[in-house]
Amino acid sequence: MFRFLKQQRRQRLRAQPFPSAWRSIITRNLPIFRRLPLEDQTELLGHVQVFLAEKHFEGCGGLELTDEIRVTIAAQACLLLLHRATDYYPQLTSILVYPSGYTSYEARHLEGNIWDEGGDPRLGQTARRLGSLVLAWDDAKRGAADPADGRNLVLHEFAHQLDYEDFQTDGAPALTARADYVAWARVMSKEFAALQSADEAGTPTVLDTYGATNPAEFFAVVTEAFFERPRALRARHPELYAEVGRCFRQDPSRYSAEGAMPP
Numbered sequence: 541m542f543r544f545l546k547q548q549r550r551q552r553l554r555a556q557p558f559p560s561a562w563r564s565i566i567t568r569n570l571p572i573f574r575r576l577p578l579e580d581q582t583e584l585l586g587h588v589q590v591f592l593a594e595k596h597f598e599g600c601g602g603l604e605l606t607d608e609i610r611v612t613i614a615a616q617a618c619l620l621l622l623h624r625a626t627d628y629y630p631q632l633t634s635i636l637v638y639p640s641g642y643t644s645y646e647a648r649h650l651e652g653n654i655w656d657e658g659g660d661p662r663l664g665q666t667a668r669r670l671g672s673l674v675l676a677w678d679d680a681k682r683g684a685a686d687p688a689d690g691r692n693l694v695l696h697e698f699a700h701q702l703d704y705e706d707f708q709t710d711g712a713p714a715l716t717a718r719a720d721y722v723a724w725a726r727v728m729s730k731e732f733a734a735l736q737s738a739d740e741a742g743t744p745t746v747l748d749t750y751g752a753t754n755p756a757e758f759f760a761v762v763t764e765a766f767f768e769r770p771r772a773l774r775a776r777h778p779e780l781y782a783e784v785g786r787c788f789r790q791d792p793s794r795y796s797a798e799g800a801m802p803p
């Protein structure tokens with residue numbers, strides 16, 4: 541019953557007229573939006589209505605929240621939800637936004653009694669049990685402004701959130717059938733190993749070599765490349781592109797800005 545009510549509420553939110561001021565923010569800050577097929581644009585705006593109604597935003601480090609900040613972040617996050625049955629990042633309740641790169645002072649356990657309490661410069665982070673996601677606003681905005689450089693902080697952090705949908709942090713978002721997991725695991729582990737070798741050898745890669753850190757970072761980095769450099773990714777890693785395309789049920793190579801944006 542609760543699920544039915546939630547779906548009904550979301551349906552009502554998606555059907556509300558989209559504020560024209562918000563639409564202007566999206567067309568101004570997300571050049572990729574105008575390149576999307578019309579039905580995807582409509583679906584995206586509906587998702588943004590639900591996302592903004594359900595998620596709590598908090599300005600940190602003196603940042604005063606504006607509609608521009610909330611809408612620019614929401615629209616990028618919702619790009620990952622198109623064409624799929626979605627529960628709108630169910631593990632996530634709050635999005636904390638800093639004006640720019642911030643320093644994380646969490647103590648990290650190294651070994652024995654040794655803790656690293658030094659500041660750690662960061663642009664964004666999220667964790668499964670935290671219920672929150674942290675972003676640097678200047679980088680979130682910059683990531684959207686160039687939709688073809690392969691780097692996008694918001695897509696990266698929300699890809700981690702998708703990874704948590706199945707209650708494991710293993711670089712595998714919730715997929716539909718068991719058979720999907722087998723194919724997914726085979727392709728992802730092969731490509732992850734290839735990125736690690738390329739990173740060690742210093743070979744140029746389409747994927748950011750930060751993805752060689754672990755399978756979860758690999759999935760987040762692949763998501764950035766899938767949406768921002770789909771043609772390059774498809775050309776160099778056809779199997780990976782096809783597998784991730786099945787997961788997202790999208791083909792960004794059709795509307796990519798690769799080659800259309802100034803370098």
Ligand SMILES: [Zn+2]
Nearest residue numbers: 696700757760
């Ligand atoms: Zn990450």
